[in-house]
Amino acid sequence: MQTTPVSDTSDIHTFSQEARDAIYHTIFSRRDVRSQFLPTTIDDAVLSRILTAAHFAPSVGFMQPWNFLLIKSEEIKTRVQQAYISANAEAMTMFEGEKRNTYQQLKLEGIRDAPIGICITCDRERTGSVVLGRTHMKTMDLYSSVCAVQNLWLAARAEGLGVGWVSIFHEHELQAALGIPEHIVPIAYLCVGYVSHFYPKPELETKGWLPRLPIEELVYFDQWGNADPNQPLIAHLQRDQMAAQDIANRAAMPLPKE
Numbered sequence: 242m243q244t245t246p247v248s249d250t251s252d253i254h255t256f257s258q259e260a261r262d263a264i265y266h267t268i269f270s271r272r273d274v275r276s277q278f279l280p281t282t283i284d285d286a287v288l289s290r291i292l293t294a295a296h297f298a299p300s301v302g303f304m305q306p307w308n309f310l311l312i313k314s315e316e317i318k319t320r321v322q323q324a325y326i327s328a329n330a331e332a333m334t335m336f337e338g339e340k341r342n343t344y345q346q347l348k349l350e351g352i353r354d355a356p357i358g359i360c361i362t363c364d365r366e367r368t369g370s371v372v373l374g375r376t377h378m379k380t381m382d383l384y385s386s387v388c389a390v391q392n393l394w395l396a397a398r399a400e401g402l403g404v405g406w407v408s409i410f411h412e413h414e415l416q417a418a419l420g421i422p423e424h425i426v427p428i429a430y431l432c433v434g435y436v437s438h439f440y441p442k443p444e445l446e447t448k449g450w451l452p453r454l455p456i457e458e459l460v461y462f463d464q465w466g467n468a469d470p471n472q473p474l475i476a477h478l479q480r481d482q483m484a485a486q487d488i489a490n491r492a493a494m495p496l497p498k499e
């Protein structure tokens with residue numbers, strides 16, 4: 242991907258070329274990881290950095306609604322996995338035919354394989370019931386905790402750590418497994434650990450579940466549904482989507498034989 246600054250738009254705030262490349266490298270090579278976890282312990286210094294990255298996420302009204310519940314106990318992980326197993330059995334029946342066969346072959350969690358689980362939550366009442374920026378769109382606090390998830394996910398990738406988000410749970414069962422009070426929303430259960438390798442593409446793409454959508458079909462101009470293939474931006478998007486995949490391919494090498 243060409244990240245050289247365009248001269249008339251660059252200014253003193255633009256990162257150096259190396260820093261920009263590092264950011265894009267992190268974003269394009271991040272993966273959801275389920276199967277490749279190694280038992281290697283994560284140093285507290287590293288854990289601290291990725292949690293701090295999460296804590297520096299944006300949040301509506303600066304309410305910082307998150308907590309970070311770290312799960313190392315095998316017993317608790319097993320409880321969480323039980324909640325996953327029962328929810329996943331239900332989930333499987335919701336797909337039909339060939340889709341169900343494919344679903345059955347997917348590994349959708351690494352709860353006990355990963356050395357650590359991190360549950361990121363949302364306390365919807367953290368700063369009271371009226372929150373700057375959430376007065377009309379009530380879900381903004383939930384989205385804020387999701388921003389923390391993404392920060393952690395990217396920081397973890399830069400540290401060489403894989404992260405896998407597991408959401409196949411009944412919320413109350415995950416709360417029960419982790420002792421989370423009813424008014425605290427579990428946003429993400431993340432399996433975190435060093436990995437043997439990162440895939441160059443989403444596993445769901447590699448295993449035939451769904452392809453990545455062409456970005457140019459997702460961009461509208463001024464009004465919903467108003468696509469315009471003649472806009473000069475479109476050619477940039479097509480090139481950059483390919484370049485992004487190239488970066489992910491290179492980051493994933495060398496892949497072990499499976």
Ligand SMILES: Cc1cc2c(cc1C)N(C[C@H](O)[C@H](O)[C@H](O)COP(=O)(O)O)c1[nH]c(=O)[nH]c(=O)c1N2
Binds near residue numbers: 272407445
């Ligand atoms: C909110 C949310 C919830 C889940 C996920 C993601 C997000 C954002 N993903 C991971 C998801 O399958 C993955 O992000 C996409 O397939 C794209 O792959 P990469 O993340 O780019 O590798 C996910 N993966 C999985 O195996 N089990 C799961 O329960 C979930 N749940």
